[in-house]
Amino acid sequence: MILITGGAGFIGANFVLDWLAGSQEPVLNLDKLTYAGNLETLASLQGDARHTFVQGDIGDGELVAGLLTRHQPRAIVNFLPP
Ligand SMILES: NC(=O)c1ccc[n+]([C@@H]2O[C@H](COP(=O)([O-])OP(=O)(O)OC[C@H]3O[C@@H](n4cnc5c(N)ncnc54)[C@H](O)[C@@H]3O)[C@@H](O)[C@H]2O)c1
16 A cells, blocks of 8 residues: 555646556545646546545644554655645
8 A cells, every 4th residue: 555645636646547557556545636636537446446535635634644544555655746
């Protein structure tokens, strides 16, 4: 399991699609869905158990701590804008 932040954005969503095209390792995708987030890009992953989408803010410490505890990702890849 890897955690992607901003995985509904331009670069992040394409990273998720590319990752799952070449790996069975699941992706936990945390994105706030601002104006820049677009779940349509990830429509082909509907029903794919390797992709878990969570709408939320990386600034929400309680949410992030809970996700880290529950899913124990081995890596975090951050695609948020600066
Ligand atoms: N787009 C490019 O051509 C390009 C080129 C080089 C580097 N980059 C870098 O890649 C990264 C991603 O760029 P992008 O174009 O995909 O950005 P984007 O704006 O398309 O996507 C950012 C995503 O982050 C989400 N997001 C924003 N704030 C959030 C928060 N607080 N919590 C959770 N999710 C949040 C948005 O909903 C969106 O889905 C950036 O760091 C950018 O600087 C982009």
